[in-house]
Amino acid sequence: MKFLQRIGALTFAFLATVGRISRFTATAFSHAVRPPFYPRIIGQQMIEIGFFSLPVVGLTAVFAGMVLALQSFTGFSRFNAEGAVANVVVISITRELGPVLAGLMVSGRIGASMAAEIGTMRVTEQVDALTTLSTNPFKYLVVPRLIAGLAMLPLLVFVADIIGVLGGYLVSVFSLGFNAANYLQSTFDFMEPLDVVSGLVKAAVFGMIIVIMGCYHGYHSQGGAQGVGKATTNAVVSSSILILFFDFFLTGIFFATDG
Amino acid sequence: MDEPQSKIRINEVRKSFGTKVVLDGLSLDIKKGESVVVIGGSGVGKSVMLKCILGLLIPESGSIAIDDQETVGISQNDRDRINDKVGMLFQGAALFDSQSVWENVSFGLMTKNHSQSEAREIAIATLARVGLSADIADKNPAELSSGMKKRVGLARAIASNPEIILFDEPTTGLDPIMGDIINDLIVRCVAETGATTVTITHDMQSAHKIADRIAMIFQGKIIWIGGTDEINDSGNEYVDQFIQGRTDGPIQMAVRS
Numbered sequence: 001m002k003f004l005q006r007i008g009a010l011t012f013a014f015l016a017t018v019g020r021i022s023r024f025t026a027t028a029f030s031h032a033v034r035p036p037f038y039p040r041i042i043g044q045q046m047i048e049i050g051f052f053s054l055p056v057v058g059l060t061a062v063f064a065g066m067v068l069a070l071q072s073f074t075g076f077s078r079f080n081a082e083g084a085v086a087n088v089v090v091i092s093i094t095r096e097l098g099p100v101l102a103g104l105m106v107s108g109r110i111g112a113s114m115a116a117e118i119g120t121m122r123v124t125e126q127v128d129a130l131t132t133l134s135t136n137p138f139k140y141l142v143v144p145r146l147i148a149g150l151a152m153l154p155l156l157v158f159v160a161d162i163i164g165v166l167g168g169y170l171v172s173v174f175s176l177g178f179n180a181a182n183y184l185q186s187t188f189d190f191m192e193p194l195d196v197v198s199g200l201v202k203a204a205v206f207g208m209i210i211v212i213m214g215c216y217h218g219y220h221s222q223g224g225a226q227g228v229g230k231a232t233t234n235a236v237v238s239s240s241i242l243i244l245f246f247d248f249f250l251t252g253i254f255f256a257t258d259g
Numbered sequence: 260m261d262e263p264q265s266k267i268r269i270n271e272v273r274k275s276f277g278t279k280v281v282l283d284g285l286s287l288d289i290k291k292g293e294s295v296v297v298i299g300g301s302g303v304g305k306s307v308m309l310k311c312i313l314g315l316l317i318p319e320s321g322s323i324a325i326d327d328q329e330t331v332g333i334s335q336n337d338r339d340r341i342n343d344k345v346g347m348l349f350q351g352a353a354l355f356d357s358q359s360v361w362e363n364v365s366f367g368l369m370t371k372n373h374s375q376s377e378a379r380e381i382a383i384a385t386l387a388r389v390g391l392s393a394d395i396a397d398k399n400p401a402e403l404s405s406g407m408k409k410r411v412g413l414a415r416a417i418a419s420n421p422e423i424i425l426f427d428e429p430t431t432g433l434d435p436i437m438g439d440i441i442n443d444l445i446v447r448c449v450a451e452t453g454a455t456t457v458t459i460t461h462d463m464q465s466a467h468k469i470a471d472r473i474a475m476i477f478q479g480k481i482i483w484i485g486g487t488d489e490i491n492d493s494g495n496e497y498v499d500q501f502i503q504g505r506t507d508g509p510i511q512m513a514v515r516s
Contacts, residue, residue, distance in 0.1 A: 036370075117357075120356070121355075121356075124351055124353055125349045125350070125351060125353040126353050126354075126355055126356070128310070128313070128315050128349070128353065129347070129349060129353040129354075129355070131313065131314070131315055131342065132313055132315075132342055132345060132346075132347040133342075133366050133367040133370065133415075134339040134342045134343050134367065134370060135366075135370055136335065136339075
């Protein structure tokens with residue numbers, strides 16, 4: 001009986017958390033369309049999320065593209081299908097690896113820092129101080145990050161797509177002996193607009209997830225340094241899981257009927 | 260029109276967290292221009308009372324009126340208008356880490372359409388009022404000592420010349436000399452602005468220096484209120500025990516063995 005009670009309690013706790021996060025998200029979006037707006041902070045966050053994440057996302061993408069080319073060459077050469085390497089690289093990078101790897105890397109870099117920053121502001125009463133200065137903390141702290149996340153993740157993923165495909169190209173041409181022109185021709189012939197667009201839509205959703213999880217856990221952190229540490233961990237873990245869940249969900253929507 | 264008699268009127272306010280009742284029908288009337296210091300042990304609800312006045316916490320019942328306007332249950336816009344009248348010095352100063360000292364001081368001004376150069380000028384003038392030079396205006400709060408942080412926090416609280424200033428343990432964590440400097444600054448700033456102030460503190464020296472009246476909270480209620488010259492002869496055994504710092508008496512602190 002105790003086991004069933006525990007299952008029930010966990011289920012209710014989970015549903016309550018889902019409800020709180022949903023309300024937090026709805027509040028963030030409702031504030032995003034009402035003034036006042038803070039363009040300077042939005043700009044700062046765009047630079048923080050977009051520009052400063054470029055090195056880590058670029059490195060991840062180039063190595064992912066290189067490994068993908070090597071592994072698919074090894075596999076396809078068993079069936080004399082080496083020509084499909086370019087196709088596999090471009091479709092894998094644009095549809096999946098670009099958005100998912102960029103999302104996970106940005107989650108670790110930005111989600112954690114948002115949770116830590118807002119969490120520290122919460123436990124040191126800086127969030128309360130904003131309210132006493134007639135500034136809505138939601139508008140000041142959450143909305144600029146949300147707008148920046150929604151705008152910058154697709155841009156980051158677009159760059160990651162290019163760098164990832166370039167990584168595959170470098171390995172294929174300089175290590176596996178592919179003809180450069182044929183490889184590029186094959187890449188562009190096989191790639192469809194939906195491959196890229198679906199990846200960019202995923203990126204926007206992942207951007208929202210990263211920001212909401214970082215801000216939610218930071219905003220509700222309590223109990224000093226330990227609470228901030230816990231908020232940071234929760235932000236990264238929950239956003240990583242949600243990124244993988246929504247990747248599956250969105251892939252189903254985009255490509256369920258794709259032959 | 261006559262000035263309202265009370266600047267802040269707290270009536271029968273109740274606030275609890277789970278099963279723990281923190282404010283249990285607390286009432287307190289603060290007149291315009293008056294400086295009231297609220298004393299009491301740790302965890303008796305002093306900070307919760309301040310947060311209820313600021314709208315950071317919503318009481319379960321009771322009324323808090325500022326200038327005769329009810330503040331419990333009002334809209335966010337009305338709350339923002341009320342908070343425009345209020346300045347607050349937090350216990351740890353609560354300066355924004357990501358902003359320079361002058362940006363902290365002028366934060367409330369910049370959200371009210373002051374230009375950046377105008378806000379900086381006002382910030383530097385306000386820093387001078389709390390005895391800080393313009394040299395620190397561009398420093399980061401992390402570079403300041405505790406005493407300087409308190410002064411910057413005080414400058415931020417008075418920068419927009421609020422009608423009400425709330426002080427949350429202004430001298431806690433400071434050495435006695437710096438504590439007294441902060442007390443003097445508070446007295447001077449309040450005299451200059453004519454603001455109504457509510458201060459919560461454990462520091463009796465600070466209370467004597469700042470207050471017109473002292474109130475004591477115990478078990479979520481005001482159990483005594485009177486002038487600073489009356490507190491030593493209050494005739495209240497709780498007040499006597501608290502101001503004398505005795506362990507024996509009606510106030511039993513929860514102490515773990």
